[in-house]
Amino acid sequence: MFKYILESAGDINWMAIFALLTFFTVFGVSLYVIFRRDKDFIDHMANLPLEEEAPQPNGRAAVN
């Protein structure tokens, strides 16, 4: 049954190869790009969540 579907749905081998190639392309490109980054930039990005504290009205202490 499956063989029949595969044969009549046309050549589906391209799907497996396409999936593999696109995945490795995406993965490879993101690896390449991110490791070409300079450390200052990475540090800046990593610290973004920590640097936005606004001036607090009552100078309250945090919970933790």
Next chain:
Amino acid sequence: MAKLEQFSYDNAIVRKFAYASIVFGVIGMLVGLIAALQLIFPSLNMDLPYTTYGRIRPLHTNAAIFAFVGNGIFMGVYYSLQRLLKARMFSDLLSNIHFWGWQAIILAAAITLPLGITSAHEYAELEWPIDIAIALVWVVFGINMFGTILKRRENHLYVAIWFYIATWVTVTVLHIFNNLELPVGMWKSYPVFAGVQDALVQWWYGHNAVAFFLTTPYLGLMYYFLPKAANRPVFSYRLSIIHFWALIFIYIWAGPHHLLYTSLPDWAQSLGTVFSIMLIAPSWGGMLNGLLTLRGAWDRVRTDPILKFMVVAVTAYGMATFEGPMLSIKSINAISHYTDWTIGHVHIGTLGWNGFLTFGILYWLLPRIFDTKLYSVKLANSHFWIGTLGILFYAIPLYWAGWTQSLMWKQFTPDGFLAYPNFLETVTQLIPMYAMRALGGSLYLIGVFMMVYNLYKTVRTGNFIANEPAEAPAREVYVAHKGEYWHKWLERKPIQMLLASTVLILIGGLVEIFPMMLVDDNVPKIESVQPYTPLELAGRDLYIREGCLGCHSQMIRPFRSEVVRYDPNDMQYSLSGEFIYDRPFLWGSKRTGPDLHRVGGKYNNSWHYNHMYDPTSMSPGSLMPPYPWLISDDLNASQIAKKISVLRTLGTPYPEGYEEIALEDLEKQAKIVADQLRAEGVEGENLEQKEIIALIAYLQRLGTDIQPVPQAGN
């Protein structure tokens, strides 16, 4: 340095979403607890249509996913987005339209689901008018988010925002494709796809609802709130980028693992398996990145309940994303599918990952926007422990139940007969485990009540800062320079980022779904499979209304144990060609009751009549709720002509003009069924007008089309 600009963050919208998440969390979990108790005490179905398990279950799942987690997402996004971009939300008006629109949708769901108004697509049950409302509100959210991104003061987009963008894009695509349907009336529609195609699109959606509603936005929240709570940057920003791209690319392919061993073509199943296993890599990359963020701060985990919640949340994410790929391996799926193992698995994700991260964020965030301290750290610690125990008490009995039931289904005697031929035996065996699960759920809910009290006291002692003052330099006008690489360009250009994410998720979607549409012509046609008669169609819609698919599958897998149990005469598993007129497909995902795909002709009409009136009269000890209203209520067949013409538009080969005589045909067949019932000793006035007649007609039709001879090519 540029001049500092004064502005303020909108905390009012964050507070609104936080409160909504808490309220709907409590409601959603309560409904879940009721559903869990109904499996132990069927009398809790209360003999009312609105409170039966089949309608309560989707209410629970929708409330937990879209109301509790959904509002939790928006709470976290509205808080973190403003701060990461150093800008107030684009429009307070849009924020409020988003909030009230989303709550109105939840209200609509809370009304329509108990009324039995459902499209039967799991986690997308809401009917078309609500689907349109969801799309509109989602677009409002999108405009508000992108508007904020465009007016930002920080040049670069932190990785959490990437996750938010991918979430927005993918949920948009999924929602549209899985809800392509043609309305019959205000509260009824039929999906554009049928049978196998409908199944693939639904589970492509269903899986990615988990991926892009329960996971990616929460990963964004993790990348923001975990560093905040630990007061240190994420372990590896580089890893977070790889996590992002690999995750969104791979996730979108994994949907078919929900359909292993079904009539879905093998290539699609294999593709789903391969990508599911690959998913371990980015998922664990993300989990480790989260946990390693706490390096050097583990001593604080001992005392800080917020970090405790977050550590267990991230660990639960790791456990669930290890278990998921394992369940996608066909030989394991053969055991786990249709059992409580799946329910245990998803609750590690929802209770552990989503629930605990939400609680951690609430404990962190509410004291801040109320300019105060948490009322009781001790109480929050107690919440953590009772919640953790609750998760374990919830999940472990269900794993046990899943294995038990599956092995009982598959057990043969030395003589080659099923060891447990009566399905009910395999269910009653599980009742103690269901009781323990209900205990686990109760513990978890008690913890939530403790949190509600703690946060209530916190809020009472604080002063709410509706508009939190902030200042930041204006964004520098960036001049592109020679040699900059594309990713930097992408990062500064949110629209390009949006497009890149869209292309990436569409690749997986299209490659998988497009060939399935071709299969339309290639599903082995079975000559004897005919469209449903009007009465059967009406019965099928009642089956949908009552949520029967919450407990009964219609998919006999190609295992000896299944064909012997469900089709002992012909020993035939379910074939894709049998479903070509099924809009929507009703394969189901859980067997609390037996599979029904070949139930037609197995029992006589009066058996079904009595069974629906009181299941225990036919099956002593059954957990199924009674459906007395099907016997007392008249069938509303007023839409039958419209249904026939809508289905013909969609491709079901009813002859032209058939809709004009459909009602007549329906009444004729109803009379035949009613006469048979009378001959079997059932008494009742105007039997032929009752809903039960239509349901019996549908059930008796199931699986009969291919008998007696399976068609060639299968």
